[in-house]
Amino acid sequence: MLRLADIPMVETRYVEADDSMAAAVADLDSPVVLKADAEGLLHKTAGGGVLLNVHGADRIMEAFRTLRSRFGSALRGVTVQPMAEPGRELLVGVRSDPVFGPLVVFGLGGVDTDLIADRAARLAPLTAADADLLLDGLRSSKALWASGQLDRAAVRELLLKVSRLAELVPELAELDLNPVRVRSDGCVALDVRARFERPSATDPFLRHLRD
Template identity: 50%
Template sequence: MITVTVPTALGDPTGAVHRLADKPVLAVRTGQTEWLAGDVPCYAAPARAATALARLAERAEWLDRPREYPKPTGVDLQTAQGIVARNREGWLPPDEVVRLLKAFGLPVLGGTLATTEEHAVAAQRAYDGPVAMKAVAEDLLHKSKGGGVVLGVAGEGAVAEAFRAFQDRFGDRLRGVFVQPMASGERELLVGVATDAKFGPLVVTGLGGVDTDLIDDRSAALAPLSTADADDLMRGYRAAGAVLEGTDEAAVRDVLLRVADLAAALPEVTELDINPLIVTSTGCLVVDARIRVAPAQPIDPFLRQLRRTR
């Protein structure tokens, strides 16, 4: 029988297994059924024992990371709570989405919700340049797929024509048209919130724009996020290295922390999708987003603490 012990003298340069000093971690007893001797697991094969030890050290190192939970500045929680109170259940109107995200200091492009053709023309004139026009209609969640987006619209005649086209397409379902100035950037990300029935709010990120429908490449973490959690999340999907190269990673991290703060502070926000989040070498910009609210459901706080259990 072979017993693996971590001596105090060895310690560990990373602190990963130092607290296990002078205690049996596991044992190998070849040819025997795997069993538990007191609080020491016994393995029948050295390879299985080595794998378990590697996982133990990996988790210990993860638990020993600095746990700093920065509080984002410039958050107007009272305004955000008021928006949720006014819209007790369902998808928020686009203008309310903009207000809620801005209340948490997120860099939102914004726009104008136009309910008439004349209003849409006036909005384009005020932006003094090409605009994106997005239909706001019942049961239209994926605007691009549903024919609810027109990009690069310039001139009063083109704006009026696009507005009428939405009226013809959606009829009585149309509630208005969201008019935004055009924006462009080097990379597009998705950042969102999903609510798990047992663990509560999760922050999700990954490839954004049209790529999010073609390639399911995302990472997720429980809210709220520590700085280390945000860094892991930011680089947790397969294409992260290529997507983030040359971009303002500090700005991406700040967006993740603010979205996590929103999810933790407003449990009524059961779904949030920022897509795309345009990322450049000098910052981020939320171009489009949707938010669904519902009465908050109780969650088990002990399950959420498992990620911090030593």
């Protein structure tokens, strides 16, 4: 779905807990990061579900065994991704409101998401002006963009693409792209979580209140 929406996402492979990790990563360049998909694990880093900078096939297999041992029967699988270049971590997402429809959410991401809770939201569909208001709507926005070292235009484009996706897929009740790693030359989503549900029937005229 993200590929069809042209949303930049790091290459991701998923290995179920009982599958062969060696076969899944045979042609993947290292270093890589392994992330556990385990029942009840919401914050992977804080919960010990992320192993960074793993080099070589032997170390990847060892890391896979470590996650199996750490989470036991709760482990459903492991995602494997190449290590991304350093950058600032942000959050871009969607929340569906039962009356007004989808809201696009923007804020600080990664470990800062719950620690600082600096977020802004606007109703979809976003205009270019709406996207700029989101980018400037955080308490930390001034410091975030002041250096000029982060690709603001790429994040702005990502917000517009996520807004369009929320319009085209009404079943998308929630979407979290967290973190989105932003550099001077673009941005890329490193993790995604989505929830789908059948939209309830609403008064069609409510949508026109936003036009």
